[in-house]
Amino acid sequence: MKARIEEIRILAPAIRRFVLAPEDGGEFPAASAGANILVEIPGPQRIWKNAYSLVCPPGARGRYEIIVRLVAHSRGGSAWLHDHAEVGQILEIGVPANLFPIAAIAKKHLLVSAGIGLTPFLSFLPALRESGAAFELHHCCRLDEAEAFRALLPELPNIVLHTSRNTLDLSGLLAKQKLNTHLYVCGPEEFMNVTAGAARKLGWPGAKIHEERFGGATGGAPFTVKLARRGIELQVRQDESLLEALENAGLDAPCLCRGGACGVCELPVLEGVPEHRDHVLCEQKRAANRAIMICVSRAKTPELVLDY
Amino acid sequence: MNISLKPAESFRGDFTARNSDAAILRFPFPFPEDVYMYGVNIEPHRRGGPSAAYDAVFDLDEHYIGECADRALTLIDDPLRCQMLPHMTAAEWDTLELLMESLSTDYPELFQLERNGDAWRWVNRPLGLDQSFIFGRPETLPCPPFEYITRQVQGDFTLQDQRDGNLYMDGGMVTSQADWSLNFDLGMTFHEWHGPVPVAHELGVFDRALQYLLRLQLGKPVRRLNWTLTVNPRLDTSPENYPLWGPDKATVTPENVGEKMCLRVELQTLTRLPRSNAILFGIRGYLIRLNELVRVKKFAKRMHRVLRDLNPEIIEYKGMPRHRRIIVDYLAPFDDGAVLSLGTAADQPDL
Numbered sequence: 001m002k003a004r005i006e007e008i009r010i011l012a013p014a015i016r017r018f019v020l021a022p023e024d025g026g027e028f029p030a031a032s033a034g035a036n037i038l039v040e041i042p043g044p045q046r047i048w049k050n051a052y053s054l055v056c057p058p059g060a061r062g063r064y065e066i067i068v069r070l071v072a073h074s075r076g077g078s079a080w081l082h083d084h085a086e087v088g089q090i091l092e093i094g095v096p097a098n099l100f101p102i103a104a105i106a107k108k109h110l111l112v113s114a115g116i117g118l119t120p121f122l123s124f125l126p127a128l129r130e131s132g133a134a135f136e137l138h139h140c141c142r143l144d145e146a147e148a149f150r151a152l153l154p155e156l157p158n159i160v161l162h163t164s165r166n167t168l169d170l171s172g173l174l175a176k177q178k179l180n181t182h183l184y185v186c187g188p189e190e191f192m193n194v195t196a197g198a199a200r201k202l203g204w205p206g207a208k209i210h211e212e213r214f215g216g217a218t219g220g221a222p223f224t225v226k227l228a229r230r231g232i233e234l235q236v237r238q239d240e241s242l243l244e245a246l247e248n249a250g251l252d253a254p255c256l257c258r259g260g261a262c263g264v265c266e267l268p269v270l271e272g273v274p275e276h277r278d279h280v281l282c283e284q285k286r287a288a289n290r291a292i293m294i295c296v297s298r299a300k301t302p303e304l305v306l307d308y
Numbered sequence: 309m310n311i312s313l314k315p316a317e318s319f320r321g322d323f324t325a326r327n328s329d330a331a332i333l334r335f336p337f338p339f340p341e342d343v344y345m346y347g348v349n350i351e352p353h354r355r356g357g358p359s360a361a362y363d364a365v366f367d368l369d370e371h372y373i374g375e376c377a378d379r380a381l382t383l384i385d386d387p388l389r390c391q392m393l394p395h396m397t398a399a400e401w402d403t404l405e406l407l408m409e410s411l412s413t414d415y416p417e418l419f420q421l422e423r424n425g426d427a428w429r430w431v432n433r434p435l436g437l438d439q440s441f442i443f444g445r446p447e448t449l450p451c452p453p454f455e456y457i458t459r460q461v462q463g464d465f466t467l468q469d470q471r472d473g474n475l476y477m478d479g480g481m482v483t484s485q486a487d488w489s490l491n492f493d494l495g496m497t498f499h500e501w502h503g504p505v506p507v508a509h510e511l512g513v514f515d516r517a518l519q520y521l522l523r524l525q526l527g528k529p530v531r532r533l534n535w536t537l538t539v540n541p542r543l544d545t546s547p548e549n550y551p552l553w554g555p556d557k558a559t560v561t562p563e564n565v566g567e568k569m570c571l572r573v574e575l576q577t578l579t580r581l582p583r584s585n586a587i588l589f590g591i592r593g594y595l596i597r598l599n600e601l602v603r604v605k606k607f608a609k610r611m612h613r614v615l616r617d618l619n620p621e622i623i624e625y626k627g628m629p630r631h632r633r634i635i636v637d638y639l640a641p642f643d644d645g646a647v648l649s650l651g652t653a654a655d656q657p658d659l
Contacts, residue, residue, distance in 0.1 A: 030582035
């Protein structure tokens with residue numbers, strides 16, 4: 001879908017809000033709480049595709065809104081949106097996908113986020129408030145960004161902003177929840193591991209812990225990939241993912257979340273040993289080394305041969 | 309699309325329902341090859357295909373009025389044919405929006421949808437309905453939103469909630485089913501409600517299908533065909549009403565098999581819903597008597613070959629052991645053994 005940048009608002013030095021409107025003046029498809037869209041970002045040499053949570057209320061069709069943090073050492077995507085994007089520009093976006101939906105049968109929803117990880121919860125809040133569901137939101141952020149995040153949140157006793165490690169007693173919070181509370185976590189990798197880990201340690205069942213990861217490709221040692229069906233050999237550079245290498249070669253490889261969470265980009269491995277970085281494959285499949293999620297995973301061997 | 313709707317026919321009692329020549333030619337025949345086996349036969353639900361039944365998002369045909377009337381009769385006797393668990397409210401409105409948008413776009417001469425913000429007006433000309441209501445406010449409709457709209461569409465529907473890496477059948481409108489029960493399956497997981505299907509579990513069909521469906525994307529619906537055999541063009545062959553239709557099986561003879569035995573095809577569609585993230589499963593059923601089916605030469609020959617060589621376990625599951633010999637004998641004279649084209653197109657412009 002083509003979308004026009006209608007407004008860019010600076011929320012904090014490194015955080016911007018983008019309002020997108022359908023280029024043809026029509027409507028976007030409605031989206032559910034927790035949905036994200038892929039945004040194609042034009043770079044000087046190549047196109048970046050990044051997934052961003054929709055922060056507008058679920059069901060909104062006239063406008064989509066996303067919030068983008070400038071990533072330190074950005075490879076291109078967020079830096080372009082911060083430095084080069086202008087009102088009136090046209091971007092290609094995907095239809096919404098949802099890998100972080102609200103569990104409608106939960107008795108209570110416990111939302112825990114850090115930093116830019118708040119974004120999916122901005123679409124949760126209107127849905128939870130409208131349905132009258134019991135919920136609690138704890139958001140952790142740096143002191144210098146507290147005002148920006150506070151402005152995004154309604155003033156409610158069950159929404160708490162934490163700007164210091166000392167004010168959020170994670171284990172205490174998780175321990176006192178009643179049965180059939182669902183936990184949703186979004187934030188930096190380490191924050192998510194600590195939060196979800198604390199819940200598991202307390203005996204929370206896995207089905208009640210929901211994690212939204214936008215880890216994305218972080219790069220690593222370069223390697224060679226051979227595509228057996230096509231008879232093509234490509235180099236995967238240290239600053240690009242396997243998926244991006246395929247895309248840069250003009251191939252329309254399957255993908256959806258680009259963060260190792262959805263499983264859409266799985267390809268069969270014929271030779272070589274993958275370095276699995278995804279959250280989809282089970283331990284057995286990892287050990288078998290017959291499949292790889294190309295959006296995040298790389299290679300332990302100098303070369304991979306894929307059945308593609 | 310230009311459709312002439314028949315006045316109400318009966319799908320019970322005297323079974324006046326018959327297919328016109330046009331309906332026979334557009335019948336969604338389910339066998340692309342001479343041999344049938346289970347597989348994950350799912351494809352994108354795009355407009356257009358080997359028959360006109362694939363031209364609309366939700367296909368409507370000449371039997372529309374009769375099928376809606378039959379559904380209403382079934383619901384009077386058994387209101388539990390339409391059930392919805394309480395957490396599915398958003399999915400109900402998603403369904404109403406999708407069906408109203410699709411029908412009014414595909415059949416503007418029959419349906420009309422006017423929207424002014426949340427104030428909507430729905431006009432259904434064939435059923436003589438004109439309803440103004442507020443989207444999202446169930447008290448402004450004569451019955452809950454999912455029931456309201458599915459009473460006006462041919463075919464059964466179920467709603468699947470997605471959670472815990474699984475799909476749960478948490479609601480539906482099921483009045484024209486091939487011997488399964490919504491009241492029994494309500495709340496079940498994907499593998500639970502497919503429990504009775506033979507062979508396919510061992511082939512891993514359901515594991516793969518579930519993984520595929522969990523990743524079903526908005527705006528990219530998919531479809532598949534399923535089939536079985538039914539005695540008489542009866543829509544409601546439910547377990548609840550087995551005493552009504554079970555005895556029909558004993559009435560089939562070599563003399564009446566062409567008239568009585570029907571191929572029942574389900575055009576199943578799966579659509580991701582926008583606000584609820586649920587999946588709408590549409591089961592659009594088509595019934596054709598064998599003496600109608602054999603008027604298409606390719607259908608007659610291929611049907612003969614498929615049933616003649618069918619896996620015994622599938623014969624058992626489809627409830628056919630009693631009838632297969634009679635049906636195959638009826639079809640055999642139509643089959644000259646000629647090589648048939650792949651695919652399901654009728655390959656003839658008229659009858």
